[in-house]
Amino acid sequence: MNRPERDTVVVIPAFNEEESIGLVLDELPKERLLEVIVVNNNSTDNTASVAEKHGAKVILEKRMGYGQACLTGIDLAHSYNPKIIAFIDGDYSDFPAELTGLLKEIDSGADLVIGSRTRGKAEPGALLPQAIFGNWLATTLMKIFYSGYSFSDLGPFRAIKAQKLIDIGMKDTNFGWTVEMQVKALIHQLKCSEISVGYKKRIGVSKITGTIKGTFKAGYKILGTIFWLKLYSFFR
Numbered sequence: 001m002n003r004p005e006r007d008t009v010v011v012i013p014a015f016n017e018e019e020s021i022g023l024v025l026d027e028l029p030k031e032r033l034l035e036v037i038v039v040n041n042n043s044t045d046n047t048a049s050v051a052e053k054h055g056a057k058v059i060l061e062k063r064m065g066y067g068q069a070c071l072t073g074i075d076l077a078h079s080y081n082p083k084i085i086a087f088i089d090g091d092y093s094d095f096p097a098e099l100t101g102l103l104k105e106i107d108s109g110a111d112l113v114i115g116s117r118t119r120g121k122a123e124p125g126a127l128l129p130q131a132i133f134g135n136w137l138a139t140t141l142m143k144i145f146y147s148g149y150s151f152s153d154l155g156p157f158r159a160i161k162a163q164k165l166i167d168i169g170m171k172d173t174n175f176g177w178t179v180e181m182q183v184k185a186l187i188h189q190l191k192c193s194e195i196s197v198g199y200k201k202r203i204g205v206s207k208i209t210g211t212i213k214g215t216f217k218a219g220y221k222i223l224g225t226i227f228w229l230k231l232y233s234f235f236r
Contacts, residue, residue, distance in 0.1 A: 007083035013069030014090035015041040020203035025054035027096035039069040067177035086159040091202035094157045102159040111190035115157035115197035122199040149192035154178045176225035
């Protein structure tokens with residue numbers, strides 16, 4: 001049997017995930033991976049050393065922000081000349097083995113595939129009420145404002161063709177990262193898709209929906225990104 005082509009780089013933004021990052025790395029299917037990049041977003045614990053022990057390429061990004069960590073990871077990922085760049089969180093709330101399903105969807109013709117937690121089997125309590133409502137509101141606004149694919153989730157577990165990622169020109173450095181990618185995919189008329197994925201309670205406390213302040217900041221940024229990009233689309 002021929003071995004599958006190694007054509008994918010996985011980027012994992014991580015801030016204080018020493019208890020979970022090793023589990024994520026151990027369960028990622030490795031057959032197609034060129035590299036797994038953990039972007040240590042100025043962690044104050046042992047995230048970096050644990051990730052290195054579990055085989056990841058670890059780089060430091062001192063500028064705080066989820067999107068900033070992803071952007072830094074993307075810059076390095078492109079140096080491997082991958083066909084696909086995938087993203088997964090370091091908190092072990094996703095099922096890393098399901099990366100295989102995302103890659104198969106890309107193989108079938110999708111440019112961007114989102115792992116949808118709302119269509120999949122989420123463990124009770126894994127998706128907090130504010131996250132469920134925020135997902136619903138954001139995806140509903142996207143359906144109203146943009147033509148094309150109707151998303152059901154803003155889940156961080158996703159894969160995209162590397163060239164398409166260059167084409168859409170990601171910019172956001174914090175909470176608007178996921179919705180920016182999906183909205184720009186619609187604006188640029190990428191072929192989008194979703195697959196159902198499982199979701200479980202994360203290890204540790206969420207930096208976003210785990211606090212009232214984080215929830216409001218994320219909600220404000222996500223909605224603002226949707227409206228701002230609608231204006232942007234008029235002037236392309």
